[in-house]
Amino acid sequence: MDEVVMPQGVVFIPTKHVAFTWPLVSQHVEECLEYFSGEFSSDDIRDMLLVGKMQLFLVWEGHIKGVVITEIIMYPQMQVLRGVLIHGVDMDNWMAAMQAKLIRYQEYMHCHHMETVCRPGLYKKIKHLGWEVKQLLLVHRSYTNG
Numbered sequence: 001m002d003e004v005v006m007p008q009g010v011v012f013i014p015t016k017h018v019a020f021t022w023p024l025v026s027q028h029v030e031e032c033l034e035y036f037s038g039e040f041s042s043d044d045i046r047d048m049l050l051v052g053k054m055q056l057f058l059v060w061e062g063h064i065k066g067v068v069i070t071e072i073i074m075y076p077q078m079q080v081l082r083g084v085l086i087h088g089v090d091m092d093n094w095m096a097a098m099q100a101k102l103i104r105y106q107e108y109m110h111c112h113h114m115e116t117v118c119r120p121g122l123y124k125k126i127k128h129l130g131w132e133v134k135q136l137l138l139v140h141r142s143y144t145n146g
Contacts, residue, residue: 010094010101013056018049021056028067032087035119037139045069045085054084057101059094066094070102072109081106083116091125099129 013021029042048054049069059066066088073080081102088094106114117137118126 008061009059010097011058011060012101012105013058015050015052018046018056021058022046022049024064025056025058025067028064028087029069029085032067032085037141040084055105057098057105059088059098065089066091066098068098068102070105072111073115078112079110081109081111081114083114083118086116086118086122091122095126096129099126 026042026046029045033040033042033045045054048071049056053071055070055072057068057070058064067085068083068087069085071082071084073082083102102114115134116131123131123133
């Protein structure tokens with residue numbers, strides 16, 4: 001693969017550049033999806049990014065240090081920017097800058113607020129940035145497929 005030239009720091013990847021960027025991102029997505037309950041495959045995420053149903057943000061420092069994938073949720077009373085997938089290394093060093101970028105995007109898209117589902121360890125890393133627990137996602141596997 002040719003050398004990738006990209007601005008350093010937190011970068012929003014426009015839909016038209018997702019196909020080019022995906023080979024750099026796919027491993028991060030796969031690693032993060034191991035903690036999901038099967039809601040998405042890596043191909044699902046890629047396909048939704050390619051048609052603009054999800055948005056891709058990267059932390060780039062000559063290589064990918066972090067990946068955040070969002071989607072805009074339309075509730076009856078408001079629209080919200082939801083963090084679907086958050087993955088990376090050295091998050092303490094870039095999460096505040098990522099949040100600032102996400103807030104600008106949230107405002108640009110006229111979203112009421114941001115929300116995400118995350119594991120307790122990530123919550124510990126971001127609660128000082130103003131995140132609060134409003135609900136808990138509970139999973140009960142009462143049906144097995146195959």
